[in-house]
Amino acid sequence: MIRLAHLCYRYRPTTPPALDDVGLEIGRGRIFGLLGPNGAGKTTLISLLAGLLAPQGGEITIAGTPLPQWRAAQPRAMALVPQDHAFYPSLTVRENLAFFAGVQGLAGHARRRNQDEALAFAQLEAVAGRRAGELSGGLRRRLNLAIGLTGAPDILLLDEPTVGVDPQSRHFLLEAVRRFAAAGHTVIYTSHYMEEVEALCAEVAIMDHGKVLVAGALAEVTRSAAAGLGLTLTRPLPEALAAAWRERFATLTLAGNLVRWPEFALDELGALLAELAAAGVGVERVDYGAANLEQVFMRLTHHSLRD
Amino acid sequence: MRFSGTSALIRLRALWMKELLALVRDRHGLAALFVMPAIFILVMSLALADAFSERQNTAIGYGVLDLDGSRSAQRLETQLATVDLIDEYGPLPDEATARARVAAGAMAFVVVIPPGFGAQLAANQTPHLRLLADPTIPLMVRNGFRQRVAAEATRLRLERVLERVGVSLMIPELRQIVERAGPPEIAVEPVGHDDGGQAIAPSAVQQNVPAWLIFSMFFVVIPLSAVFIGERERGTLQRLAAQRVSFGLVLAGKFVPFVLVNQVQAVVMVGVGRWVVPLCGGEALRLPDAAGALLALWLVSLAVSVAAVGWALLIASIARSSEQATVIGGVGNILMGAIGGIMVPKFVMPLAMQPWTQVSPMSWALDGFHQVMLRHGGIGDSLPACAALVCFGLAALAAAFVLNRRGNP
CATH class of the missing domain: 3.40.50.300 (P-loop containing nucleotide triphosphate hydrolases)
Structure with missing residues (x-):
């Protein structure tokens, strides 16, 4: 040891x-x-x-x-x-x-x-x-x-x-x-x-x-960070919608085309997707539940560039 | 499983073998280590042989501008022609031509014999000669020639005085005393440690090759730094440290092979001075015949290697890049050479500066070589220089060790 x-x-x-x-x-x-x-x-x-x-x-x-x-x-x-x-x-x-x-x-x-x-x-x-x-x-x-x-x-x-x-x-x-x-x-x-x-x-x-x-x-690390929802959008969230969502979800994080909720109740997903469609923003990927190591890594290190 | 004394020997042997293998396979490194110094010694020996020899095909000459035309002026011209230091290029028609020839570098000096020179001598007055001089000619040569002209003029003046006295006393032979006597002969007798008149006058090669040999040996700093910095950049030094190879062991692993290489360098350079220089028309480097003197010579060269490699390891271990090592090592060597009497002989320096030569290890090395090669000293005579060089080398190694230990566990 x-x-x-x-x-x-x-x-x-x-x-x-x-x-x-x-x-x-x-x-x-x-x-x-x-x-x-x-x-x-x-x-x-x-x-x-x-x-x-x-x-x-x-x-x-x-x-x-x-x-x-x-x-x-x-x-x-x-x-x-x-x-x-x-x-x-x-x-x-x-x-x-x-x-x-x-x-x-x-x-x-x-x-x-x-x-x-x-x-x-x-x-x-x-x-x-x-x-x-x-x-x-x-x-x-x-x-x-x-x-x-x-x-x-x-x-x-x-x-x-x-x-x-x-x-x-x-x-x-x-x-x-x-x-x-x-x-x-x-x-x-x-x-x-x-x-x-x-x-x-x-x-x-x-x-x-x-x-x-x-x-x-490894399983514990990926599971511990897996409760939230992540959306990969076709383009960054429009400013008006971003402001509205920030008001509704205090823990929301935005980084480029990525939107993430550390904790998320799944029954709200339909409403969110409808709002995105109304704003003309497409969704490329939805992550919910088990995360892979890269997602955990990016989430914990806050996606920011270091060099 | 702890590392033991035997293990240290095994590890050192591995380090030495690696260093020698890497050196043998590095063609550019070998060229830098052996070919460049060999060419350097060859060029320096050939270049210096004529410049400082007593009478060879020097390119220095002088002319005479006789504005007087008297018998005394012609006699001065004849007497100067016996000067064996430089060549006579003959008479010149006028001062403008004389100045133009000197300014063009066609001749080093023009002796201007002024109008009335003969009359001044006859009247026992001090003659006023002028010397037009090329400013590129070393001061020592200029002073030597000026003194020779002054001596010949004084001789002429003495002749005239004796001539007048001879006429007064009705002894005309008096005049011929000086004429017949000629200049005094001065025999130069080199004095070495082995008395009994066996010492041979050292040639320019003999005097200069040791200086340039030392200078070249200290340039081991360049290839050694390249090897060391390459290892640091590739991460091999870090890997060795992780394998618990101490920095002291790394230094020892380089010290012995590079001292060996430095010794081979010295042998190659001495060999070039001994055998190649004569093939190219230069004077051969003479080595002592006695076994004791040869041993003393080897001890001095070994001490120079210890100092040069210790210094090189210090530079290599503190430099962060090859450029830094080249600048610090190269400029450091040039400074050591300049202060230490390698580039400018110590005796030429002003008196106030001469004691400063002793701060340079190259000066100690030069003393050591001169003791053996010029003064024909033995081991005992070269020991002070050897001891100083070895102490310098070990101190540089210790400094390299301490400086690299900082920040490392």
């Missing part, structure tokens, strides 16, 4: 906190999805878990042991797979794996075994002798993942592992992550691809502005 309690981190005293009293519990052998818009605090959280930053407040424990002691006792048990292609383009695939195994203190038979297992896991045997700089985008992503496995870790931190790859490579990578977790390992997975997280993760947390907005089992 990975436990994060009251974690705080601020890059400069004058800037808003990157993490503000963050608390999470991640079960062993799970794939945990960490979601949030740019600047939400995901990378800071991953950096704290990987030991690249030290918490300024709060604590991270793994199996009851504070993170620094846990890492010191088993330095290879956690691995970070960064979003960048963090390897050496002039070295071959095999040389890269040998190097990253070597810097983790592995030599001789142990190094060769881990190297071969990582090669096989990412199905890179056919390109083992090719220079990493000559690989396609998908193969580079697979090598990036394979390097993370050279220390045979128990916990894998994956930061946007499928950015810029084709659907086949993405499918392969997701399957690989599933296989890794199925062997009893823990994965913490950050991504902007909601359908990926929804398909892969049993538990998720959505962060924004350094805080955890919601966390728990």
Whole structure:
């Protein structure tokens, strides 16, 4: 069990906190999805878990042991797979794996075994002798993942592992992550691809502005936010109708072509649709009841652009 | 499963192997590391050999504008022709032509012998010669030539005095004393640590190659920064940190391979000075024969490598981009070279500035090389310079470590 309690981190005293009293519990052998818009605090959280930053407040424990002691006792048990292609383009695939195994203190038979297992896991045997700089985008992503496995870790931190790859490579990578977790390992997975997280993760947390907005089992998260009504219109709501609806529904939110009621009595739907038709506004989509992760995410992070 | 001492060696070996493999496969990096310094040394050796040698095919010449036409004026002209520093380009018809030739850079100097020069000498008056000079000619050369002209004029004046005294005393041979005597001969005897008259006069190559060798060795900052910053941009340094590879280990992983590469650079450059420069018509770089002196030479070059790579790692680790590293490292090296007597020899600097050369590690390195290559010193003589260079290199490494530790756990 990975436990994060009251974690705080601020890059400069004058800037808003990157993490503000963050608390999470991640079960062993799970794939945990960490979601949030740019600047939400995901990378800071991953950096704290990987030991690249030290918490300024709060604590991270793994199996009851504070993170620094846990890492010191088993330095290879956690691995970070960064979003960048963090390897050496002039070295071959095999040389890269040998190097990253070597810097983790592995030599001789142990190094060769881990190297071969990582090669096989990412199905890179056919390109083992090719220079990493000559690989396609998908193969580079697979090598990036394979390097993370050279220390045979128990916990894998994956930061946007499928950015810029084709659907086949993405499918392969997701399957690989599933296989890794199925062997009893823990994965913490950050991504902007909601359908990926929804398909892969049993538990998720959505962060924004350094805080955890919601966390728990995927089904609970989507259900908890599912009571309202959402309409996707053909064009933005006319001003007069928008003003009238704002007066009638205090919790109504409008964002472009989207209209949302966090709580909604279904018997009013007919009247609303009639009002829209009278105003000449068409309805492209009606969402009621179960929401998908993207809807929950957009609702919680208030649809606004961050960059 | 904690990392042990053996594990640290395994990790270091992996870092060293990676660095060497990456270097060997980087063709542009290799060119920057070896070909450029080799060409640099070749060009500098060939360029400097003639300019500072005692008498070779220099392009500096002078003319004489004789406005007097006396016997004394002709004699001065004849005596100046024996100057072995620069060539004589012959007489000039008038001052306008003389000025035009100097202004065009066709000749460095014109000695103007004024009307009445012979009469002034005969009357034991101070003659008033003029020297038209090209402003691009170094001050040292100008002063040297001016003094030679003054010396020859003084000799002529002495001849005239003795001639008059000889006539008065009815001893005409007195006049010939100066004429026959000629200028005094001054033998230059280089004095090194190995006494017994074995020291050989150092050539311009011998004096200048160590300076440019040091300068080139310090330029390891450019390729090393490129490697380091590339790693930071690709996220490999972050990945290594996440794998609990300390920054100290990362520095050690680069330090040893780059010191090795820097040593190969030095060997290549010395090899060029020793074997390639003579093939191109220049003077060969002479190395000491004795094993002890060779060992001392290697120790100095090793100490220079330690200082150069330590400095390069400091720059590479604090620079945020290759552009920053190039500017900070490149300009820093040029400043060190300018202050340290690499670009302008220390003895040419004003007295007030000479002590400042000691703030530059390049000056310590130059002292070390001069001790061995010019003064023929041994290991003991080069140790102070070596110790200072090693301390500088280690201090730079420590600074790199401390500066990068800030903000990281």
